Amino acid sequence: MMSKRGITLRRCKQSQGRRRRxxxxxxxxxxxxxxxxxxxxxxxxxxxxxxxxxxxLEIRPLSVQVDTAGVRGLIFTSANAVNAAASLDVARDLPAFCVGPVTTGTAKGAGWNAQMVGATAEELVAFLLKDRPDSPLLHLRGEYSRGNIAERLTESGLTTREQPVYQQHLxxxxxxxxxxxxxxxxxxxxxxxxxxxxxxxxxxxxxxxxxxxxxxxxxxxxxxxxxxxxxxxxxxxxxxxxxxxxxxxxxxxxxxxxxxxxx
The missing domain is CATH 3.40.50.10090 (Rossmann fold)
Structure with a gap:
């Protein structure tokens, strides 16, 4: 049977272990x-x-009109863009080229024929330039965005325009x-x-x-x-x-x- 002193020491060590963890x-x-x-x-x-x-960072959808006339496909690089596009009732009959499994899954769940074409924006650009889908494409994104996806694709002959559909409020x-x-x-x-x-x-x-x-x-x-x-x-x-x-x-x-x- 453990003594009171032994029980106290054991509890002390357990307490120290919890604090360390x-x-x-x-x-x-x-x-x-x-x-x-x-x-x-x-x-x-x-x-x-x-x-x-x-x-x-707080995501706030923008109250904008998204014109998809003549557009042959959408680009989504975040689930936030998908959710904002869905709330704006963007046409679901367009193919969606997506970055990452979460964005792709969100787009599929929202009704788009979504395809994951890379884990990063760089991989998406490389895929689209190699695969050459029908264009023009439309990149729906946040107000603040990196990578210049639309500009790079257009400069390489794959016409792409972009439109912010949500803002990132600090x-x-x-x-x-x-x-x-x-x-x-x-x-x-x-x-x-x-x-x-x-x-x-x-x-x-x-x-x-x-x-x-x-x-x-x-x-x-x-x-x-x-x-x-x-x-x-x-x-x-x-x-x-x-x-x-x-x-x-x-x-x-x-x-x-x-x-x-x-x-």
């Missing part, structure tokens, strides 16, 4: 996208973090995230675009150890001026690679915190 995972994407990302993390990783949802950190930022618990923050990374760097004020993951070199550029423990850049700008980066950061942060059990 506590990390915050700060998700700054819109809530639905953040929840989807977290749900796809390995169960073991999810058990090691407490998720704080603090969207610093938001401050939530009160929960602000409190965590001022504490001592390590925070892992994945950033998914150059614009949100710039905004995050501008609004971040805190003393908590910060572990950052950037989905691209361009996203990382705004983060170098921050006071962080580690910054990891994904090898490719995909959700899969970002999940891998977060997984590695969790493991490294746990080691720093003294818990080797995650290896």
């Amino acid at each position: 506590l990390l915050y995972l700060l998700m700054t994407r819109p809530r639905a996208a953040s929840e989807r990302f977290v749900a796809q993390l390995p169960t073991r990783i999810r058990s090691r973090v407490q998720v704080i949802y603090s969207p610093i 938001l401050p950190l939530t009160s929960e995230a602000t409190v965590a930022a001022g504490g001592e618990t390590p925070i892992i923050a994945p950033l998914f675009s150059p614009r949100t990374a710039r905004h995050f760097a501008d609004i971040w004020v805190g003393s908590a150890p910060l572990w950052l993951a950037a989905i691209s070199d361009a996203t990382a550029e705004s983060l170098y001026s921050m006071d962080y423990v580690r910054l990891k850049i994904t090898k490719a700008p995909t959700p899969k690679k970002m999940r891998k980066a977060v997984k590695k950061l969790v493991k490294h942060a746990m080691r720093v915190e003294g818990d080797e059990a995650t290896d």
Whole structure:
């Protein structure tokens, strides 16, 4: 039978272990996208973090008319564009060329004959220039967009125009995230675009150890001026690679915190 002193020591060690295992995972994407990302993390990783949802970007559909007269196909590079297009009742009888499985699945669910033609915008451009579908094409996107997809395709002989169908409104950190930022618990923050990374760097004020993951070199550029423990850049700008980066950061942060059990 264990003595009272032994029970006390055991409880103390268990308590210390729980404290060591506590990390915050700060998700700054819109809530639905953040929840989807977290749900796809390995169960073991999810058990090691407490998720704080603090969207610093809000998607707002634009009240615009989308003219598809003469258009032979649509380009979607985000699920946000698909949802905005659906709310604007854009014609469903056009083929849709999409980036990534989430965008493609969203487009199919909304009624388009959608085809995934790459995991990134670069892969989409390469596919379309090689496959040469009927044109002109129409790229429906957000007000802020990178990659110059329509311009590059048009310059290469595949006529494409573009139209913003939603806006990305910047938001401050939530009160929960602000409190965590001022504490001592390590925070892992994945950033998914150059614009949100710039905004995050501008609004971040805190003393908590910060572990950052950037989905691209361009996203990382705004983060170098921050006071962080580690910054990891994904090898490719995909959700899969970002999940891998977060997984590695969790493991490294746990080691720093003294818990080797995650290896």
